Amino acid sequence: MSNTEPSESLITTDVETGSNEQTATPDRTAVAARDLNVFYGDEQAIDDVSMEIPEKRVTALIGPSGCGKSTFLRCINRMNDMIEICRVEGEVEFGGKNVYDADVDPVALRRKIGMVFQKPNPFPKSIRDNVAYGLKIQGYDGDIDERVEESLKGAALWDEVKDQLDSSGLELSGGQQQRLCIARAIAADPEVILMDEPTSALDPVAASKIEDLIDDLAEEYTVIIVTHNMQQAARISDRTAVFLTGGRLVEYDDTTKIFEDPEEQRVEDYITGKFG
Numbered sequence: 001m002s003n004t005e006p007s008e009s010l011i012t013t014d015v016e017t018g019s020n021e022q023t024a025t026p027d028r029t030a031v032a033a034r035d036l037n038v039f040y041g042d043e044q045a046i047d048d049v050s051m052e053i054p055e056k057r058v059t060a061l062i063g064p065s066g067c068g069k070s071t072f073l074r075c076i077n078r079m080n081d082m083i084e085i086c087r088v089e090g091e092v093e094f095g096g097k098n099v100y101d102a103d104v105d106p107v108a109l110r111r112k113i114g115m116v117f118q119k120p121n122p123f124p125k126s127i128r129d130n131v132a133y134g135l136k137i138q139g140y141d142g143d144i145d146e147r148v149e150e151s152l153k154g155a156a157l158w159d160e161v162k163d164q165l166d167s168s169g170l171e172l173s174g175g176q177q178q179r180l181c182i183a184r185a186i187a188a189d190p191e192v193i194l195m196d197e198p199t200s201a202l203d204p205v206a207a208s209k210i211e212d213l214i215d216d217l218a219e220e221y222t223v224i225i226v227t228h229n230m231q232q233a234a235r236i237s238d239r240t241a242v243f244l245t246g247g248r249l250v251e252y253d254d255t256t257k258i259f260e261d262p263e264e265q266r267v268e269d270y271i272t273g274k275f276g
């Protein structure tokens, strides 16, 4: 939330030299979870999680299967609203507001906080309409073709599809379909893009293109990504949050710190493959 003071832990200073000649710009917080608890019926999936996620950075959520990463991600844009037995307590602050406040429109929220899923899910429509569909529904009054082009460029797909915009999105390869879904999210002009294991259904070459794209996206958007692939988290993220069983956030820090010198033995054990 841009009107919130950045937390001290996110302020980068040159500790070694104490130099303040190059004053680093402190990261601003894009999304903050506060005392978040999530239940499916009687079962608790997220246990009292608080964390501030910096703007225009890549934040990775890692941890063993079932530890609540996807649940946490889905809380951020209220995708869990779709799950009847799911109950959320606590707050997720975005844009200076708790997204769970009664006056927040979840549809508008999801335009600002887009989502990309594990399996690419383009609509059975043309490439153009996949990107334009949301704009049309929204009653966008700008130049739709221009926006389609910009979004496809932003998703590093334009050069590959510019001559076939009227072909079905389903005819694209898996990696291209995933980039089309990213273009669809970008078209809505989001601030945050949530990604739930966006490369796990792709071959290594397609996955690597998405990783490069994520790096570019972070220049403009806040990216929050769930990944099972620790090398991927280490390669692409600035911050890493480690969740362990029971939906507890065990450690959250700069990615290099998490991977090179974690505070918690449990985190080191997880990262070195001793469990999970």
Ligand SMILES: Nc1ncnc2c1ncn2[C@@H]1O[C@H](COP(=O)(O)OP(=O)(O)OP(=O)(O)O)[C@@H](O)[C@H]1O
Residues within 6 Å of the ligand: 040, 045, 063, 064, 065, 066, 067, 068, 069, 070, 071, 072, 083, 085
């Ligand atoms: N729709 C649902 N209904 C009931 N329980 C659910 C639902 N979704 C998740 N859970 C439970 O909540 C807990 C956390 O699941 P979640 O999918 O968030 O974990 P995860 O860390 O993303 O797992 P994975 O890495 O396997 O995708 C698990 O115990 C899971 O069984």
